[in-house]
Amino acid sequence: xxxxxxYDAVRSPRGKGRADxxxxxxxxxxxxxxxxxxxxxxxxxxGHAVEDVIWGNATQAMEQGGCLARTTVLASDLDERIPGLSxxxxxxxxxxxxxxxxxxxxxxAGEAYIAGGVxxxxxxxxxxxxxxxAVDPTVAxxxxxxxxxxxxxxxxxxxxxxxxxxxxxxxxxxxxxxEAWEERRFxxxxxxxxxxxxxxxxxxxEYMRPGTDMQGLGSLKASFKDMGESMPxxxxxxxxxxxxxxxxxxxxxxxxxxxxxxxxxxxxxGSKEFGEKHGxxxxxxxxxxxxxxxxxxxMLTGPVPATERxxxxxxxxxxDIDLFEVNEAFSAVVLRFMQAFDVDHSKLNVNGGAIxxxxxxxxxxxxxxGTLLDEMxxxxxxxxxxxxxxxxxxxxxxxxxxx
Numbered sequence: 001x002x003x004x005x006x007y008d009a010v011r012s013p014r015g016k017g018r019a020d021x022x023x024x025x026x027x028x029x030x031x032x033x034x035x036x037x038x039x040x041x042x043x044x045x046x047g048h049a050v051e052d053v054i055w056g057n058a059t060q061a062m063e064q065g066g067c068l069a070r071t072t073v074l075a076s077d078l079d080e081r082i083p084g085l086s087x088x089x090x091x092x093x094x095x096x097x098x099x100x101x102x103x104x105x106x107x108x109a110g111e112a113y114i115a116g117g118v119x120x121x122x123x124x125x126x127x128x129x130x131x132x133x134a135v136d137p138t139v140a141x142x143x144x145x146x147x148x149x150x151x152x153x154x155x156x157x158x159x160x161x162x163x164x165x166x167x168x169x170x171x172x173x174x175x176x177x178x179e180a181w182e183e184r185r186f187x188x189x190x191x192x193x194x195x196x197x198x199x200x201x202x203x204x205x206e207y208m209r210p211g212t213d214m215q216g217l218g219s220l221k222a223s224f225k226d227m228g229e230s231m232p233x234x235x236x237x238x239x240x241x242x243x244x245x246x247x248x249x250x251x252x253x254x255x256x257x258x259x260x261x262x263x264x265x266x267x268x269x270g271s272k273e274f275g276e277k278h279g280x281x282x283x284x285x286x287x288x289x290x291x292x293x294x295x296x297x298x299m300l301t302g303p304v305p306a307t308e309r310x311x312x313x314x315x316x317x318x319x320d321i322d323l324f325e326v327n328e329a330f331s332a333v334v335l336r337f338m339q340a341f342d343v344d345h346s347k348l349n350v351n352g353g354a355i356x357x358x359x360x361x362x363x364x365x366x367x368x369x370g371t372l373l374d375e376m377x378x379x380x381x382x383x384x385x386x387x388x389x390x391x392x393x394x395x396x397x398x399x400x401x402x403x
Contacts, residue, residue, distance in 0.1 A: 004102035005282035006400065007112075007275060008268040009370030010038045010191045014205045014358040017121035017260035022202040023193060024122040026262070028057065028064045031193065032118040033076040035266040038191045039114055040077055043268055043280055048081045050270075051110025054101050055086050056093025056117030057362030058391075061129040064120070072118075088362075091329065092291070092388045092396035093117050094265060095365025099289035099398055101269040111277075112270030117362035120262045126361065133296075133392045144241040144297040146234040148391060149224035151299035152252045152330035154238055154245070158298070159336050163251040166331035167217040170256035170355050172345070173328060177352025178210035185351055185378060189370050207259040207358040217255040225250035241297040256331040261358030265366035284373050284400040287383075288314035294393040300333045302395020303387040304340045310385070310397040318343065321399070322381035325368040327388040328353035337387070350375060364388065369398055376402055 012031060015023030023031065032055065039045070055069035069084030089096040094117035101113035132139055139145070146154075156166060180186060181204060192203040228235040228248055235248045275282050290310035294302045303326055311317060318341045326334045326348060334353070338345060351371060354364060365388055372384040387397040 001106045002108060002271045004105040004269055004286045005272065005275065005403065006267060006284045006286065006373060007270055007280045007282055008039055008043055009373055010035055010189050011265035011367050011370055012191055012193050012263050013202045014207055014261040014263040014360060015202050016207050017262055019122060021122050021262060022206055023120070023262040026120070026193060026201065027123065028068060028118050028120045029072050029075050031120060031262065031264045032072040034191060034193060035116060035264045036072060036076040036078055036114060039266050039268050043278065045278065048079050049278065050082055050112040050114050052113050053082060053084045054097040054113055054115040055084060056088065056097040056365065057086065057119055058088055058090045058093055059119065059124050059126055059129050059361070060086065060088055062124050064124045089394065089396065090391035091327065091361050092365045092390045092394065093362040094367065095369065095386065095388060095396050095398055096291065098267050098269060098366055098369055102286040102289060105269060105271050111274040112268065114266055114268055116264065116266035116366035118264035119360035119362040121260045121360060122262050126260070144237055146238050146297060147224065147227065148299060149252055149257070150228050150234045150238060150248070151297065152332050153224055153228065153248050153250045154242065154298050155300060155336055156251045156332040157245055157249040158242070159339060161251065161332050161335050165335060166251050166256045167214055169331040169335060170217060171212055171214055173349065173352045173355040174208065174210055174212040176350060177208050177356035180351035181205070185374065188374050205357040207261050208356050212255065220253040220255050222250035223253045238297060252330050252332065256355060258329050258354035258359035259357070261360050263358065263360030263363045263367065265363045265370060267366050267369060282403050284402050286398065287401050288399040291396045292394065294395060296393035299391065299393045300329060300389040301336060302389045302393065303333065303337045303397070306387055306395030306397040307341065307385065310399055314399060321383055321385045323372060323376055323384040324348040325372040325386040327359065327364055327368055328355040329359060329389050331355065333389050365396065369400065373400060
């Protein structure tokens with residue numbers, strides 16, 4: 001089998017996912033095409049240079065519907081002979097796009113792919129596709145479905161994380177993100193988003209709240225307490241699955257959960273021969289990929305079994321990993337990962353994460369792979385692991401090695 005390498009990775013800054021956010025005027029197609037064009041220009045790709053564009057997005061409705069990948073290719077400067085594949089693994093869609101591209105290259109199905117994703121949450125709201133897992137009672141009842149915020153609170157209750165624990169993690173995420181931007185650590189990958197006239201709209205992650213402190217977060221009401229405790233209440237559904245829990249401790253709120261934002265990211269994945277043909281130097285090897293299904297009620301614990309699976313498949317141990325990116329869907333998700341593997345916070349999400357900068361669902365997996373690679377290069381580290389929890393109970397992971 002061939003090896004699969006990362007040759008480039010770009011992302012947009014993340015705009016607030018509201019009508020007053022800087023990227024609200026930008027469609028998913030326009031935002032995505034700017035990432036594809038950046039990859040093309042930075043790597044000087046001409047003609048039918050890549051086999052396919054694999055593009056993730058979680059809410060495949062309205063302007064994000066159809067085959068968004070192909071539409072985005074046609075809107076971009078890429079050759080029209082390049083097709084497009086849209087995929088949906090909810091929050092891990094962008095990572096799954098990269099992993100699928102890597103495994104296609106390893107299997108000999110083409111020399112190169114552009115993979116990534118997009119989510120414009122200000123324009124296509126989360127849940128607007130009417131997902132059956134949430135709204136079809138024949139599925140939701142049998143799977144003991146609860147909203148993700150309740151799932152995060154179940155994790156906090158089950159594994160002993162207090163309100164102070166989750167708030168302290170959120171404060172640190174904001175602090176690290178602010179420092180990363182101040183020190184220009186994202187410069188290598190950020191692509192300024194421009195309007196139809198080519199004028200810059202956004203060149204930084206605008207969701208951040210660098211002044212966040214424990215006092216401010218402490219004043220916020222737990223976001224999922226009412227929906228959990230009201231009649232009939234999702235807490236009762238959760239306790240049918242977890243009867244040993246006397247009650248659900250509701251600790252999550254907007255300040256310690258991932259932000260709703262607009263964003264996109266793209267990664268150029270190819271073989272050694274592709275790099276030699278186009279005069280490109282590989283930045284990292286994609287050593288291993290993994291995905292797994294988990295309990296759909298607690299839902300968000302997937303990074304733990306996905307990491308166990310990828311380490312087993314690659315013959316590695318957690319001590320072999322120099323740096324980690326664990327998507328900050330909710331504070332308790334990352335705290336559970338650190339608890340399960342005894343990972344020190346100094347090696348994980350060192351530039352902050354989605355709590356501070358936002359979580360554009362279909363793009364986040366590609367974003368954290370690029371962020372991980374940039375920071376490995378900055379610190380001169382060898383091996384990194386990126387992982388995400390996934391809606392309805394799944395997990396995904398990727399291990400990269402610098403070359």
